[in-house]
Amino acid sequence: MTVMLEAHNLQKRFLLKPGLLARMAGKPAQAVHAVNDVSLQVRQGEVLGVVGESGCGKSTLGRMLAGLLPQTGGEIAWQGQRAEIASAAYHRAVQMVFQNPYASLNPRLRIGQAITEGAVYHGLIERSRAAAAAGELLQQVGLDRGYAERYPHEFSGGQRQRVAIARALALRPRLLICDEAVSALDVSVQAQIINLFMQLRREHALTYVFISHNLAVVEHMSDRVVIMYLGRIVESGPAREVFAAPNHPYTRALLADAPRLGASPPAHQPIRGELPSPLAPPSGCAFHPRCPHANARCKTQVPLLRDIGGRLSACHLNH
Numbered sequence: 001m002t003v004m005l006e007a008h009n010l011q012k013r014f015l016l017k018p019g020l021l022a023r024m025a026g027k028p029a030q031a032v033h034a035v036n037d038v039s040l041q042v043r044q045g046e047v048l049g050v051v052g053e054s055g056c057g058k059s060t061l062g063r064m065l066a067g068l069l070p071q072t073g074g075e076i077a078w079q080g081q082r083a084e085i086a087s088a089a090y091h092r093a094v095q096m097v098f099q100n101p102y103a104s105l106n107p108r109l110r111i112g113q114a115i116t117e118g119a120v121y122h123g124l125i126e127r128s129r130a131a132a133a134a135g136e137l138l139q140q141v142g143l144d145r146g147y148a149e150r151y152p153h154e155f156s157g158g159q160r161q162r163v164a165i166a167r168a169l170a171l172r173p174r175l176l177i178c179d180e181a182v183s184a185l186d187v188s189v190q191a192q193i194i195n196l197f198m199q200l201r202r203e204h205a206l207t208y209v210f211i212s213h214n215l216a217v218v219e220h221m222s223d224r225v226v227i228m229y230l231g232r233i234v235e236s237g238p239a240r241e242v243f244a245a246p247n248h249p250y251t252r253a254l255l256a257d258a259p260r261l262g263a264s265p266p267a268h269q270p271i272r273g274e275l276p277s278p279l280a281p282p283s284g285c286a287f288h289p290r291c292p293h294a295n296a297r298c299k300t301q302v303p304l305l306r307d308i309g310g311r312l313s314a315c316h317l318n319h
């Protein structure tokens with residue numbers, strides 16, 4: 001399968017400015033290791049799910065892949081070309097859909113104009129055709145053409161997400177990076193938007209990176225899945241296989257803890273221990289303070305992501 005987007009050893013560190021007291025004490029700036037050494041491939045036409053607990057670096061990874069946030073290390077290649085990532089063509093081809101589309105909609109701009117303004121600016125839609133194009137885009141996302149005349153406050157949460165999707169589609173993207181795109185919606189509306197994503201995937205030959213902390217949604221949507229813990233990928237592989245038989249102890253704990261579609265609720269077994277601070281990640285395997293299988297080696301040696309037969313996992317138990 002053709003590789004569309006590839007990340008090699010991607011890294012993001014955020015430097016935190018020390019507070020006044022820390023500066024007076026001569027303490028250096030602290031760094032959050034939001035994304036650490038992440039390598040992945042997004043294949044043409046697939047849905048790649050990205051899951052993990054809050055703060056594990058999903059959004060940071062998504063924004064770097066979309067070219068919205070510069071990485072502090074590593075490389076991103078688009079269709080095999082490293083330089084492409086900074087180009088205007090890349091910024092059109094890769095669009096993000098966020099959790100709260102209302103925040104990015106100008107309250108005084110009619111929806112029709114909001115949907116097409118970027119595409120008109122880029123010369124993808126002629127200004128004289130913008131109204132007709134807005135109507136077509138609204139229809140594509142399941143809304144009435146007449147809604148083009150309305151303002152953002154006149155829409156429900158699900159409708160606004162449809163508007164955000166229409167606006168992304170106007171730019172004729174190849175890849176949509178959805179960051180918690182259905183997480184704020186009611187369950188019934190979630191299902192409708194997921195169906196819309198799947199329908200658009202067929203109609204426009206789209207590829208998706210689907211970021212969510214909601215495992216049920218990711219399991220339902222994804223062809224392949226990436227599991228992150230404290231900025232690193234701990235396991236990746238075909239979604240069906242990973243969900244049916246997780247390998248990494250973190251994946252196992254995460255799945256044991258989560259409600260699943262069509263399954264009876266599991267006996268509640270929260271992952272033991274607190275999520276460590278990304279300011280001071282644990283040594284060795286970052287999961288070791290919480291892992292029921294941790295041994296001495298886990299405390300000192302970082303486990304590498306290795307092929308375990310059609311799948312990657314980063315755990316010393318495998319070797």
Ligand SMILES: Nc1ncnc2c1ncn2[C@@H]1O[C@H](COP(=O)(O)OP(=O)(O)OP(=O)(O)O)[C@@H](O)[C@H]1O
Nearest residue numbers: 014032034053054055056057058059060061213278
């Ligand atoms: N601009 C920033 N400055 C400093 N730290 C940041 C910044 N953005 C993110 N971080 C930190 O980087 C880490 C990863 O954050 P990120 O938002 O990518 O996680 P996430 O997996 O998307 O979480 P969530 O599920 O809550 O959306 C967190 O510790 C976060 O506090």
Ligand code: SF4
Nearest residue numbers: 285288291298315316
């Ligand atoms: S490397 Fe060790 S601590 Fe990390 S997940 Fe595997 S067994 Fe647990």
Ligand SMILES: [Mg+2]
Nearest residue numbers: 058059060179
């Ligand atoms: Mg996030």
